[in-house]
Amino acid sequence: MNGKVQKLETASETARVVPHNSEAERQLLGAILVNNETYYRVSEFLEPQHFFLAPHRDIYEKCGALIRAGKIASPITLKTFFPADEKIADMPAAQYLLRLAADAASVISAEDYGQTIYDLAVRRNLIRIGEDMVNLAYDAPIDKGPNAQIDEAERRLFELAETGRSDGGFQDFGTALTETIEMAAAAFNREGSLSGISTGLRDLDKLMGGLQSSDLIVLAGRPAMGKTSLATNIAYNIAQSYAAEEQPDGSRKTVNGGVVGFFSLEMSAEQLATRIISEQTEISSSKIRRGDINEADFEKLVAATQHMQHVPLHVDQTGGISIASLVSKARRLKRQKGLDMIVVDYIQLITGSSKNSGNRVQEITEITTGLKALAKELQVPIIALSQLSRQVESRDDKRPQMSDLRESGSIEQDADVILFVYREEYYMGKKEPPEGTPEYEAWSAEMERVRGKAEVIIAKQRHGPTGIVDLQFQGEYTRFSDLADGEHMPERMME
Numbered sequence: 001m002n003g004k005v006q007k008l009e010t011a012s013e014t015a016r017v018v019p020h021n022s023e024a025e026r027q028l029l030g031a032i033l034v035n036n037e038t039y040y041r042v043s044e045f046l047e048p049q050h051f052f053l054a055p056h057r058d059i060y061e062k063c064g065a066l067i068r069a070g071k072i073a074s075p076i077t078l079k080t081f082f083p084a085d086e087k088i089a090d091m092p093a094a095q096y097l098l099r100l101a102a103d104a105a106s107v108i109s110a111e112d113y114g115q116t117i118y119d120l121a122v123r124r125n126l127i128r129i130g131e132d133m134v135n136l137a138y139d140a141p142i143d144k145g146p147n148a149q150i151d152e153a154e155r156r157l158f159e160l161a162e163t164g165r166s167d168g169g170f171q172d173f174g175t176a177l178t179e180t181i182e183m184a185a186a187a188f189n190r191e192g193s194l195s196g197i198s199t200g201l202r203d204l205d206k207l208m209g210g211l212q213s214s215d216l217i218v219l220a221g222r223p224a225m226g227k228t229s230l231a232t233n234i235a236y237n238i239a240q241s242y243a244a245e246e247q248p249d250g251s252r253k254t255v256n257g258g259v260v261g262f263f264s265l266e267m268s269a270e271q272l273a274t275r276i277i278s279e280q281t282e283i284s285s286s287k288i289r290r291g292d293i294n295e296a297d298f299e300k301l302v303a304a305t306q307h308m309q310h311v312p313l314h315v316d317q318t319g320g321i322s323i324a325s326l327v328s329k330a331r332r333l334k335r336q337k338g339l340d341m342i343v344v345d346y347i348q349l350i351t352g353s354s355k356n357s358g359n360r361v362q363e364i365t366e367i368t369t370g371l372k373a374l375a376k377e378l379q380v381p382i383i384a385l386s387q388l389s390r391q392v393e394s395r396d397d398k399r400p401q402m403s404d405l406r407e408s409g410s411i412e413q414d415a416d417v418i419l420f421v422y423r424e425e426y427y428m429g430k431k432e433p434p435e436g437t438p439e440y441e442a443w444s445a446e447m448e449r450v451r452g453k454a455e456v457i458i459a460k461q462r463h464g465p466t467g468i469v470d471l472q473f474q475g476e477y478t479r480f481s482d483l484a485d486g487e488h489m490p491e492r493m494m495e
Contacts, residue, residue, distance in 0.1 A: 019123045020052035021116055028113040029056060030104030032063050033074055033097065039067050042114030050121035055088045059097070075101050122160065129156050154328040197258050197341060197381065200237025202482045203469045207458060208417065211238075211341060211381035215462075216372045218347075218411055220386040220400065221421035222393070226454060227385050228267070228345055229275065229478040230421055234383065235260045235343050236276050239313035244338075258340025258380075259312040261333050263326055265349035269315040273308075279479040280304045312337070322351045323370040334378050342378075344371065346385035347411070365410035372414045386411060388420075398427050402459055418460040423473060424450040454480060 031038045048061040062081050066073040075097035082093035089096060133153050140149065196210025211217065211234075221227040241257030264272050278285040281300045287293055288301070314337065316329055326344070333339050344350070352363035368384075375382045388404040400420040405411045412418065428447050433439040454473040458466045472481045 018052075018127055019120045021120055022053055022056075024113045024116045025051050025053060025056045026100055026103055028110055028117065029059050029063070030100040030102070031106070031110040031113070032060075032067075033078070033101045034104045036063075036067050036073055038110045039063060039073075041111045046114045046118055050118050052117075052120070052124070055096075059100075125160050129153065129160065132156075151322075151325050151328065154332075155324050197238055198241065199234045200241070201234070201469075201471065201480065203471070204456060207467050207469055208461065208464060211383070212416070212463065213379045213381060214376045215381045215416040216368070216375050216414055217381055217383045217417040217419065218386050218405070218415040219383055219419045219421065220388050220405055222388050222398075222400070224426055225421040225423055226473060226475075226478070226480065227421045229473075230456070230480050231343050231345060231383055231385055232262075232272065232275055232478070233279060233480045235262055235313060235341070236279070236311070238341055239311045242312050242340075252338065254338070254340050259333075259338045260314065260341045260343065261330055261339055262313060262315045262343045262345070263321065263329075264315055264317050264345050265319055265321060266345055267317070269317045272315055272317075275478045276308065277301060277304055278477050280308070282477055284476045285478065320349060320351055323367045326350065327370060327374050330374055330378060334380075339378060339380055341380055342374075342382040344382065344384040346387065347371075348387050361409070368410045368414040372416075384415075398422070398424075399455075399457065400459075412460070415460060416462045417458065420455075420457040420459055422455045422457060423453070424455075425453060425473075453483075 028038075028042070043064060046060075048057040048064075051057040051060055059078070062078055063073040066077065071077065075094065078097055079094040084092075086093045087096075091099070133149070136144075136149055136152075140146075194205055194210035196208070196212040196215075198205050198210050199208075219227050219231055238258050239260045242254065242259060243256040244252040244254050247253050262272065267275075274285050274288055277283075278288060281297070281304045283293060283297050283300065287297075293301070314333060318325070321329075330339065330342055347364065347367060350367050352366040371382050371384055386405060388400055392398055392400055392404050399422050402412055402418065405418075425447070428443070428450055431443065432447075433443055452472055452474065454471045456469045456471060458469065460466065470483055472483050473479070474481070
């Protein structure tokens with residue numbers, strides 16, 4: 001009984017007249033008819049669907065079509081596009097258009113009227129979304145659980161927040177110059193003189209200048225090369241270095257390191273944590289999982305865990321997450337706890353929208369485009385891991401190339417930076433000849449040269465050089481680090 005009463009009350013509340021302002025609509029349309037330049041003041045954010053009254057939507061749309069075609073939109077030219085017997089507000093359409101022009105707002109205040117109309121339209125859409133949420137919650141289909149309903153509601157709310165925003169458009173060049181100088185000043189004052197966020201790896205930072213905000217960085221490699229380990233190392237280095245200053249408005253501004261969001265589509269949060277603990281304590285992850293540790297090791301684990309609890313590294317382990325859901329979760333994390341960098345492990349495990357299901361190339365295009373748009377919107381770098389095709393294994397030289405990227409067209413196009421992880425040690429280990437033969441001695445010498453070494457190949461970088469960075473890799477602890485000074489190889493640029 002209570003459920004029925006509550007439903008009746010909800011229906012009663014939603015029967016109220018939705019927010020609108022017909023007078024503001026009339027005055028804005030009149031201003032456009034009197035001075036067509038008014039249209040350009042509002043057309044960047046105001047669409048026909050934002051008008052409450054259907055005739056006003058029609059008039060605004062027809063005005064826009066005429067003005068964009070380079071023609072004059074006035075009561076005289078516009079009336080020819082309405083049937084002679086059409087009435088608006090109980091008067092002939094031609095007379096209504098003349099009335100609009102007579103009641104026109106001034107050009108100066110027209111933008112304010114446009115903003116009012118837009119704001120009211122957003123409120124009406126919020127009411128519509130709220131009604132749909134209530135109705136769906138009452139009569140949810142069997143195949144749509146609460147989490148799916150929440151994702152759908154978040155998707156619609158964020159679409160509403162991002163569609164038709166009135167704060168976009170052209171930016172004054174002077175503003176862009178000021179922001180550039182501020183970025184340079186921040187780099188000058190930051191430890192290491194980097195313009196971006198430090199990866200914690202000296203030579204990689206030197207070639208990339210750190211991770212740049214708004215960049216989509218694709219990190220690719222064949223299985224067992226260590227791409228997840230490298231991404232995890234970088235994510236933890238950044239989170240561990242996090243420092244922020246409180247601003248006059250009460251917000252916090254990151255001055256070093258950053259808050260990291262890690263979307264782990266393949267590994268669980270516990271597996272990821274085990275890797276990081278292994279790297280930090282130098283206790284192999286296999287020993288941690290088996291409990292094959294002594295008292296000293298256990299104390300190291302406890303101490304590391306206590307420190308890591310305060311590190312701003314947030315892990316989402318949802319498998320098969322959709323790009324829409326990933327975007328929603330990233331926005332929510334940015335709003336609630338701040339966000340300075342995102343890791344996605346890995347692109348091929350993300351799903352696209354239903355419209356592209358069945359066409360994997362289009363789906364990957366939607367995903368990479370969505371990740372790049374998210375990086376720009378949140379002003380953070382995104383490291384997205386990617387698989388490489390099997391054709392690498394059929395070549396004598398196993399170093400990856402751009403063409404090895406799966407569905408490489410969109411990945412190559414949308415990425416600002418493309419990194420490949422390559423460990424010659426892995427492939428040399430597969431070529432071991434019988435011990436005691438002349439070939440074994442040559443192989444052993446070559447194996448010693450590459451043992452514990454890894455290459456990060458910067459195959460593409462929009463804002464800097466390409467090249468190869470040599471790193472040390474300790475597989476037992478899944479850790480990448482800088483080479484010791486004595487082992488440091490000269491910087492290698494690519495053609």
